[in-house]
Amino acid sequence: MNILEKLKNDVRLDYEDGLKLYDLDLFTLGKFANQKRQNLNDKKVYFNVNRHINPTNLCSDVCLFCAFSAHRKNDKAYTMSHEDIIKIVDDTVKRGTKEIHIVSAHNKNVSWQWYLEIFKMIKNKYPFLHIKAMTAAEVDFLARTNGFTYKEVLEKMAEYGVNSMPGGGAEIFNEEVRKRICNGKVKSHEWLEIHETWHSMGYESNATMLFGHLERRDDRIDHILRIRNSQDKALKNNKGGFNAFIPLVYQRNNNFLKIKKFLGSVEILKTFAISRLLLDNVKHIKAYWATSTINLAMVAQEFGCDDLDGTIEKESIQSSAGAVSSNGLNMKDFIDLIKTSGLIPVQRDSLYNEIKVY
Numbered sequence: 525m526n527i528l529e530k531l532k533n534d535v536r537l538d539y540e541d542g543l544k545l546y547d548l549d550l551f552t553l554g555k556f557a558n559q560k561r562q563n564l565n566d567k568k569v570y571f572n573v574n575r576h577i578n579p580t581n582l583c584s585d586v587c588l589f590c591a592f593s594a595h596r597k598n599d600k601a602y603t604m605s606h607e608d609i610i611k612i613v614d615d616t617v618k619r620g621t622k623e624i625h626i627v628s629a630h631n632k633n634v635s636w637q638w639y640l641e642i643f644k645m646i647k648n649k650y651p652f653l654h655i656k657a658m659t660a661a662e663v664d665f666l667a668r669t670n671g672f673t674y675k676e677v678l679e680k681m682a683e684y685g686v687n688s689m690p691g692g693g694a695e696i697f698n699e700e701v702r703k704r705i706c707n708g709k710v711k712s713h714e715w716l717e718i719h720e721t722w723h724s725m726g727y728e729s730n731a732t733m734l735f736g737h738l739e740r741r742d743d744r745i746d747h748i749l750r751i752r753n754s755q756d757k758a759l760k761n762n763k764g765g766f767n768a769f770i771p772l773v774y775q776r777n778n779n780f781l782k783i784k785k786f787l788g789s790v791e792i793l794k795t796f797a798i799s800r801l802l803l804d805n806v807k808h809i810k811a812y813w814a815t816s817t818i819n820l821a822m823v824a825q826e827f828g829c830d831d832l833d834g835t836i837e838k839e840s841i842q843s844s845a846g847a848v849s850s851n852g853l854n855m856k857d858f859i860d861l862i863k864t865s866g867l868i869p870v871q872r873d874s875l876y877n878e879i880k881v882y
């Protein structure tokens with residue numbers, strides 16, 4: 525069967541097929557990705573009302589793409605106190621926030637309790653909030669620096685109030701590229717092991733892929749298929765799994781990667797569409813508007829994506845590297861943008877239960 529026949533017959537695609545998908549023109553690719561998106565999610569575009577908090581930017585790892593961590597290009601090191609954090613949460617719940625998304629750098633100056641007490645403090649005061657926190661890179665950091673197994677860190681996270689894990693730290697799984705962009709950080713197989721252990725405990729998480737830097741198309745296909753393979757295991761065990769896959773577009777400012785050629789919108793949209801077509805077992809593909817821009821994220825809703833992330837309120841990781849996301853977007857803007865695109869805005873909770881269809 526050739527690739528078009530496979531697409532028409534909804535056959536599971538392999539690595540070679542993935543490479544062939546990039547050779548299709550954008551509109552053919554978009555047509556099949558949109559079909560798959562509509563089969564899974566109709567014309568719904570999901571978003572949530574959330575607040576991102578990044579409690580510290582002091583990092584013992586040096587990822588060359590990162591402009592957020594304090595280093596010689598960003599000399600504004602900070603570590604928030606728990607009082608600072610709860611004030612932010614007090615403020616944001618007044619605006620109807622349902623999810624707190626917490627991602628930190630790997631800070632050796634604070635204890636593991638400092639990391640985990642944040643969750644307990646928020647949960648004690650606001651039991652209804654969903655806490656999505658701790659990338660697999662942070663889990664690996666706490667395990668390595670404290671002599672814990674991954675399972676022990678994950679059990680503590682659950683005990684202290686974490687409800688689901690964000691998808692960060694995956695970057696690109698190809699070991700050669702990974703070595704060049706984030707040597708020393710959690711390895712690809714460790715990232716997968718951490719998520720699989722979390723899933724085996726019955727919890728859900730997301731998965732990201734950072735693209736548009738040194739990686740090639742085949743590295744992206746390989747990355748996506750490693751996620752699909754991992755999701756197969758979760759589904760087989762009927763426990764936990766990935767809710768959403770999030771291709772993050774590399775932002776170029778204030779970091780140490782010497783990239784000369786940047787991706788255009790066609791390649792970005794193709795990558796979203798290919799993610800949708802290859803990941804037949806992950807229900808949602810998120811166009812994280814902070815890295816794709818809201819305009820392209822809206823177009824991406826017709827090229828396989830069905831989610832925009834959320835209102836965010838304050839964003840520090842991507843905006844440090846040039847994204848225009850530092851102040852988030854309000855809910856009305858989300859709803860208007862989705863409606864004027866002829867799609868259906870759906871406010872969701874963190875696990876994709878529908879809160880309100882507009």
Ligand code: V47
Nearest residue numbers: 589590690691692693694730734772773774775845
């Ligand atoms: O893993 C760092 C990325 C991620 C840059 O699970 C960059 O819902 C682009 O985990 N250009 C952390 N990206 C963010 C994260 C996340 C974000 C949104 C939603 C979810 C979710 C998770 O930020 C890191 C890294 O890949 N990042 N620097 C940069 N220059």
